[in-house]
Amino acid sequence: MSSRSFVCVIDPLISLNPKKDSSIAMMESAQSRGWKVGVIEDGGLHWSTGSGVRAHVVWIAIDRASKPWYAEVGREEVALKDLDAVIMRKDPPFDAEFVTATWLLEQAEREGARVFNSPRAIRDHNEKFTIAQFEQFVVPTLVSRNAVQLRSFLDQHPDAIAKPLDGMGGTSIFRLKKGDQNIGVILETLTDYGRKTAMIQRYIPEIVDGDKRVLLINGEPVPYCLARLPKEGEHRGNLAAGGTGRAQPLSESDWHIARTLGPELKKRGLLLVGLDIIGQNLTEVNVTSPTCFREIMDQTGFPVADTFVQAVDHALQESR
Structure with missing residues (x-):
């Protein structure tokens, strides 16, 4: 390629807000440096024997003052190893398809692609539970799916925050106070009746x-x-x-x-x-x-x- 390429694996462009979105900000900065900017949307990654990991890339030009804020300037299928920088910017949920995307990106790394953040590192660092590795900075916290343990935590810390391990944007975050009549249904909802692990933390005023x-x-x-x-x-x-x-x-x-x-x-x-x-x-x-x-x-x-x-x-x- 004639110039460096900066390609984001990202949610559909139509869903992004140009006034606030950080991915757009970084793509705009790359464009200002003369880099070729592109995106790989949902389902764009694939692997096959003999060809390695490839993707359908949509090349764009960004102008936040326009509506829409981008113009499509081309489409092509490329090997990820032939791109200069691949940026993983897909939002959670961290579901099976998200994990599959990290597998594909990690295989692309083996083939010579440069991916940021490291797909393995993304997969290995749950955004809620990684705090356990830096316990010196963490308030009393419990990670469990056992309702008895969760209730016992609330006995010790009668004002607490409970949340799922795979949420984002503040979804399904509950403030629990000892004696609240809704505690049972909240814990059932968070843990799916004991089938999903949740986190509960002492409330931080x-x-x-x-x-x-x-x-x-x-x-x-x-x-x-x-x-x-x-x-x-x-x-x-x-x-x-x-x-x-x-x-x-x-x-x-x-x-x-x-x-x-x-x-x-x-x-x-x-x-x-x-x-x-x-x-x-x-x-x-x-x-x-x-x-x-x-x-x-x-x-x-x-x-x-x-x-x-x-x-x-x-x-x-x-x-x-």
Whole structure:
């Protein structure tokens, strides 16, 4: 190819919001560098004997001032090993098809493709449960599908948050208080009557000051986070749940958590990570498609997308 290619494995383009979407921000940055930008939508990846992992790529030109925000400039089937950078940006749910996509991308890596984040690392780091590896930053937490254990946790911590291990955007997150008559049905719903594992954590009252998204790029913290503030009457700060985003400098404890986790997660093949921090407590480690680029860029001027694309460029140069 005449110029470098930057191709995202992504949800349907029509579903993306150009005012907020981080994937669009990074593709726009790559385009500004003269890179050829493309996308691989659902079902676009495939493997066959003799040909390896290939994909149907839609090449696009981005202009956020236009409607739609992109123009299709070509389509072709290519081997992933012939692309410069493949960026996994498909949102959860982390279902069988998501796992299959990581298998295909990992096979493409064996054939010479450069994929960010590492497909194996994405698969190995559940965004809720990875906090268990950094327990020094975590409030009392239980991961179980046993209703007796979950109720016992609530006896010890009578104000708690319960959530599924595979959710995103604040879906199915419940605040439980001891004595609530709905506890039984909530636990039945979360665990599917004991068939699915869930997480329960002591409630962190600092959520009123925001659920902070701290971005790590190539192991280094972005100096601003996005504090996602719950709307009135809500316990969830997620933007998808109606929260409001306020960009702010990292606190001393944010820096400490980010600098502790950053080098280790980088070694594991995670070029881009979104840490969720409430108060001084780590609550999630997001590795599938971390967001909040646009909000931080718009409110602070810090070039998050450019920093990410520079990190991809640096990784490609190192891999030569």
